[in-house]
Amino acid sequence: MFSRACEYGIRATIYIAGESLEGRRVSLKAIASEIDSPEAFTAKVLQLLARNEIIESVKGPSGGFEISRKNMEKIKLSRIVSAIDGDSVYTRCGLGLKTCSEKHPCPVHFKFMDIRESLRTMLETTSIYELSLGLNEGVGFLKK
Amino acid sequence: MFSRACEYGIRATIYIAGESLEGRRVSLKAIASEIDSPEAFTAKVLQLLARNEIIESVKGPSGGFEISRKNMEKIKLSRIVSAIDGDSVYTRCGLGLKTCSEKHPCPVHFKFMDIRESLRTMLETTSIYELSLGLNEGVGFLKK
DNA sequence: ATTAATTCGGACAAATTTGTCCTTTATTAT
DNA sequence: ATAATAAAGGACAAATTTGTCCGAATTAAT
Numbered sequence: 001m002f003s004r005a006c007e008y009g010i011r012a013t014i015y016i017a018g019e020s021l022e023g024r025r026v027s028l029k030a031i032a033s034e035i036d037s038p039e040a041f042t043a044k045v046l047q048l049l050a051r052n053e054i055i056e057s058v059k060g061p062s063g064g065f066e067i068s069r070k071n072m073e074k075i076k077l078s079r080i081v082s083a084i085d086g087d088s089v090y091t092r093c094g095l096g097l098k099t100c101s102e103k104h105p106c107p108v109h110f111k112f113m114d115i116r117e118s119l120r121t122m123l124e125t126t127s128i129y130e131l132s133l134g135l136n137e138g139v140g141f142l143k144k
Numbered sequence: 145m146f147s148r149a150c151e152y153g154i155r156a157t158i159y160i161a162g163e164s165l166e167g168r169r170v171s172l173k174a175i176a177s178e179i180d181s182p183e184a185f186t187a188k189v190l191q192l193l194a195r196n197e198i199i200e201s202v203k204g205p206s207g208g209f210e211i212s213r214k215n216m217e218k219i220k221l222s223r224i225v226s227a228i229d230g231d232s233v234y235t236r237c238g239l240g241l242k243t244c245s246e247k248h249p250c251p252v253h254f255k256f257m258d259i260r261e262s263l264r265t266m267l268e269t270t271s272i273y274e275l276s277l278g279l280n281e282g283v284g285f286l287k288k
Numbered sequence: 289a290t291t292a293a294t295t296c297g298g299a300c301a302a303a304t305t306t307g308t309c310c311t312t313t314a315t316t317a318t
Numbered sequence: 319a320t321a322a323t324a325a326a327g328g329a330c331a332a333a334t335t336t337g338t339c340c341g342a343a344t345t346a347a348t
Binding site for chain 3 (some may be wrong): 206
Binding site (some may be wrong): 001004007008010011014051077081089092094095096097098099100104105106108111112114115118119122123126131132134135139140141142143144 | 255
């Protein structure tokens with residue numbers, strides 16, 4: 001569904017949000033450890049998210065990553081997915097046809113339409129804030 | 145969603161089915177041309193499908209690939225997907241967690257559940273036959 | 289000012305996926 | 319039997335994704 005990079009990105013963002021809600025800024029090291037991802041690779045993903053203004057990064061001692069309450073409410077899952085994987089999840093034909101459309105559908109076009117559409121809706125309406133809520137109450141997990 | 149190999153595999157199988165319905169066995173060359181895929185790579189995918197008894201292959205002059213009417217009705221999309229991509233589409237956690245489950249859910253688990261489930265249902269109920277029907281009437285397309 | 293902590297960014301490396309080429313094997317037709 | 323045709327299969331190559339390493343830049347604390 002999503003690339004590894006994207007999975008890490010979503011997990012990292014949710015974790016950062018959870019900590020930000022408690023007033024804590026978190027380091028790369030802590031993030032990679034908490035979401036169980038390779039540190040250096042995760043750094044790249046975080047850079048990308050920061051450049052896309054999904055999270056904020058602060059250099060230097062006591063630096064790290066954070067996300068404002070306002071942003072975690074405003075930013076939806078779809079923003080992260082687009083930033084990392086592009087829009088292929090939404091637009092790519094199920095069978096990989098370049099020109100697939102209502103007017104020129106591949107054989108599975110109408111079968112996939114509803115599923116793709118509900119995925120899109122879900123991604124576009126689910127906020128980071130919402131996803132971070134369960135975390136501190138131990139309802140949702142980001143690793144084993 | 146699916147790998148390239150899987151996309152080619154589905155397109156190829158649907159094409160073969162469409163031709164088999166008209167009593168024609170088709171060559172690798174014809175398949176690759178008709179579904180607009182790289183020939184040698186498509187050959188590998190077809191081998192895999194044949195080994196999984198999704199299609200039948202015949203060597204020698206006037207050989208090629210075909211699929212019986214009975215099989216195209218019996219075989220569902222899910223068989224092709226499993227054969228080529230494995231079952232990750234069904235089982236892999238949306239965020240890539242090894243241990244995600246109802247009891248130990250990732251933050252998007254319940255958001256994804258319905259979508260994943262309807263995808264599974266769709267794949268498990270859609271037959272090759274069904275998908276090949278539109279083809280010869282020009283309703284569905286396998287390339288531009 | 290110096291040092292230490294931390295992200296940034298570039299270059300590289302490994303793994304996986306995608307794709308090609310060529311020889312072998314099976315089958316048909318002559 | 320022989321030749322021609324087509325898939326099978328192995329080895330290799332290219333592209334992409336995933337992952338690592340290390341020095342540079344920035345910032346905070348002393």
